Amino acid sequence: MSKHRGGPGPARFRPRRTAPAGTARPKRRGPLAYWRQYLAISPFYLIFAAFSFFPVFYSLYLAFQRWDGMGTMQFVGLQQFRFLWDDPVFWLSIRNTLVIWVLSTVPTLFGALTLATLLHSVRRFKGFYRIALYVPNVTSIVAVAIFFGAVFSNNFGLVNAILGVVGISPVPWLSNPWLIKVVISLLMTWQWTGYNMIIYLAGLQAIPTSIYEAAKMDGAGPIRTFFQITIPIMRPIILFTVIISTINGLQSFSEPQVLFASNAANANLGGPGQAGLTTLLYFYQSAFLNNDYGYGAAIVWAFFVLIIILVAVNWRLTTRGRKA
């Protein structure tokens, strides 16, 4: 029993519905009183501040400097952004990123929704299917990219070997600008379908079966049920996955980085024609390979603005018609 705290002892144990007149309410405690709790959660915030929050704003500062990573920084104002505006490679990288994003997100989300619906109606081996479909997401992206590189290799790849058996001449998967994007998108689709499927599955399981039963009694077939019941109810979940996929898809970096690795003899990044050069890969090349940290920072900040715009557009598109 603490002797020093609080009001009169017995009053604390008296059952009461309303505060008796004349008794002061217990004094509100200031935030400092909770220091133990704050201390307990502080590691995350300290690490976050040091390794995420500070670097983010430091990079904004860097975008206005010219810096080689070691020497003295030189303030150049908006010069980096002016360079960016005139830089055809930057715009090429934006185009590449958007194309790869569309080519991967659309099949990913469609595939995920279809798989989730199928899996929802499966009766046996549910756990097995879930794990099997989720595994690609936890596989090392580097290993997967190396594997894809071997499978789609122009001269000695598995895909071309199989096409050869059927009598189709080899397809230049890793040198044609469009096919490069297709291969990267395929890789991303393969990786993210299972992840989105799990989210959709959780959403599907939350829909009460009575709604489906009612639809069945009204004579709705499976396709109609899917489009008129499942999709509208799932809208908030679809919105969530669309936004997450936008953010993930636009950040594609490892896939082209591993598929088209550079080395001393070949400083070329992003594959033939720079067709696989995504914006983040270009940022990496500028900052860390060319030692142009200011320009790299300008690239990512310009790109950040673009992602925000795209997320906003996506939000509007996906929520449209909701109020109607």
Added chain:
Amino acid sequence: MDLSRRGFLQAAALTAAASGLTVACGGSSGSGGTKNGKNLTLWYWGGALSDKVVAEAKTHFSSEIKLTTASIGGDFKQKLTTTLAAGTSVPDITGIKGEDIASFLPNANRFLDLNDLGFKKISSQYLDWKTKLAQTEDGKQIGFPIDIGPTAMFYREDFFAKAGVDTDPAKVAALVSTWEDYFQLGVELQKKNPGTYLVNNISSVFNIAVGQGTQRFIDKDNHFIGDGDHIRAAWTTAVRPYTLGIDAKINDQTWNAAVGKNLLTELGAAWHALDIEQAAPQTKGKWRVCANPVGPANQGGSYLALPKQCRNPEEAFKIISWILSPANDARGFTDAAIFPAAPAAYAMPAMTGPDAFFGGQKVIEVFGPAAKAIKVAYEAPADAAVMAPFMTELTNIEAKGKKPDDAWKDAVSQAKQIARRQGVS
């Protein structure tokens, strides 16, 4: 979460151990401040030095110094840059890759001048052009040469023989004394060996053709000269095999699979021999090597440097000059295909022996003279960045069939922009 008490204790102990380890790593080479430290750290990457020599150095100096070595993986330059910028946990001795040395020169004040420590007295033992590349304009020496990458032409003896070409290295070298002779020979060889190609891609030709000159993309006054005649000539040379149809156009990672099958020649540095050997072990004995057309270039080759924070410069310099003494440098060639920067090593038994992969040829007879004949070209800090668009556009020619003239124009305008961005006028 149901975590048993034992599980919790184990996890807690592991976390504590891990953080302790981190602290230990971080603290081991802090900016101690004393200039006669007993502990020195050495950073290098796998294959930069002979591991055997490094291990011996540890015991050799154990009475005065405890040498700790760390083999740093991943992007070495980036890790070193970050550490130097942060100023703590800086290694006492570090490797620097040849292609990165130019970008470290503007920040030479981050390193000790090796001339102050006695490099001047022994510098004549090392190739002059290599030493100069790690020197600032005012003569400060930041890099101690480890190895170099003199280029040569690797060729398939069996394909040559099938086409009725004399396969003796000296004779082949005479046959390919100019680029045009080399390409014409390629056309002939391809006729006799259908499905084969002379070069793997045209970027590799461009790389060597540029390296044969005395000027690169930026001159000493920091002007962009990437649109000059010397680069244009290298470009024209590089495009030739493409127009002649003797270019295999390999720009993805299928080189490994192609090298033992349908490539007639490979242009590359001495260390490239190991790449070929690993990618195509079944072709053992079928390769030979001779001087590449026109003259040698240099590709790669590294340095050791002492960052400013070095805790015991005198001892550190003693260690690196021991590790890189001609005799130990020669052992690097046997252990890890590191081609020494000290010409005295070329006469040592470790290097003069026959190489079974090259059908018993004594490859030093090709690389030794090449090493000494390499010309010095000023390499600006932004050189690698400015060169990149040329490589990209050459790839565009191969992959998309872009017209060489259009590709040249785009490459130059791109390169100019990158140069301007990096402060080159």
